[in-house]
Amino acid sequence: MESDPTTQRLGVAFHNVGKRYGSLVALRDVTLAIGAGEFVALLGPNGAGKSTLLKMAALLVQPGSGKVEFPERARAAREAIKRGIGMVAHSTMLYDEMSAAENLLFFARLYDLDRPEQRVAAALEACGLPDRAGDLVRTFSRGMRQRLAIARALIHSPALLLLDEPAAGLDRQGIAWLAETLAERHRRGCTILMSTHSRNDSIGCVTRAVLLSGGRLQADSGTGGDPRQLLAAVPVEG
């Protein structure tokens, strides 16, 4: 039975993690602790290792060396940790041959949520797609798919939200919606780790910035530090 994971809070800690894909080194000896309730922007150029780090936090990729821990659920089973994590990846993680509502309902059921139909209706309303609920995802524009992908990641109210370039494909209005949604989740205590290589409204509430380059941690504004200097170096979107 569902419990609201946002009330439980969840951080993530990477201890000397490394990852290789064949001869390509994606991450080298990265140590980083993201506390529960932080909103962290993960900065860096393409190939810096941002996506790999996010996938490790999502338990999708095993570190080649080092370890990933979830301090608030150190003794929890893998399924219990997964229940608290939501992710928006590069791809939408949606079924093109299912409708928007069917996609959300399928994932709501997999997460064993209470009143899944009402959750789905609310999620569609929130992402601005209530009129397209019954339409197949393959008929959606890139921006609509991205909104739905974000709604899918949020449907189970994750305590740890992992976002890999979530503004990709969104127009100005969509980015404003994303920024508002993330700010609201952050206010409710959700930990957010978001990768970006461009500056837009979605980073408005960021409390910490981390810079990766060549798979290494180059800079970290730290918990309670000022992320503005690092964020200022990020090129403006558009």
Next chain:
Amino acid sequence: MGTGRAVAILLGKELRGELRSRELLNTTLIFALIVVVIFSFAFDPTAAEARRFAPGLLWIAFLFAGTLMLNPSFAREQANDTLQALRMAPISPFALLLGKILANFVFLLTAELVLLPVFAVLYNVTILPVIGRLLLVIVLGTFGVVVTGTVFAALASQARMRELLLPLLLLPVLAPLLIASVEATAALLNDEPALDPTWTVFLVAFDVVFFTASWLLCEHLIEE
């Protein structure tokens, strides 16, 4: 969430998707029908010859159809990385694998049940008096094909040449199952039809061994 409920949700998704598109069923059925018809034209068997060849031809058609059908079961999840979304869900890897196994079992069995009367007519084989026992052999053989094939489809889905890789991996492993299924079917199509206990037990054992192996290996198959 319990494994049973997770499997039911995943199975429901697979069945609804297939009922809507009918991609797998249609292509598999047409392919299997073509195989059976081509064999029929190629050999033009008499009634006595049909009883000798038909079980082998039937199971080769089932096996080819299964190979064709099993490949997309995990490959389809690669399109938008939906497999990653499934891996992130709070369900056991075995629930994910079992959902796929059961869906593939339903699809392949449906195709086989449609093919069976066509096969009986084309090869002049009487199946009605032994239909119950024949169905038992078909269910046992098909389950073995599907369990093994779904496991290998999960393995092959990560590879670049997965369409070629699956039959290369799968067919040698399924050779004992093919022999057992053919022998058990042949015993039912004889002048004195009987359910061969040796081959039937072999089929049950094959199913149990590979199903247990899939349960033991599922975490490595589904996780990275």
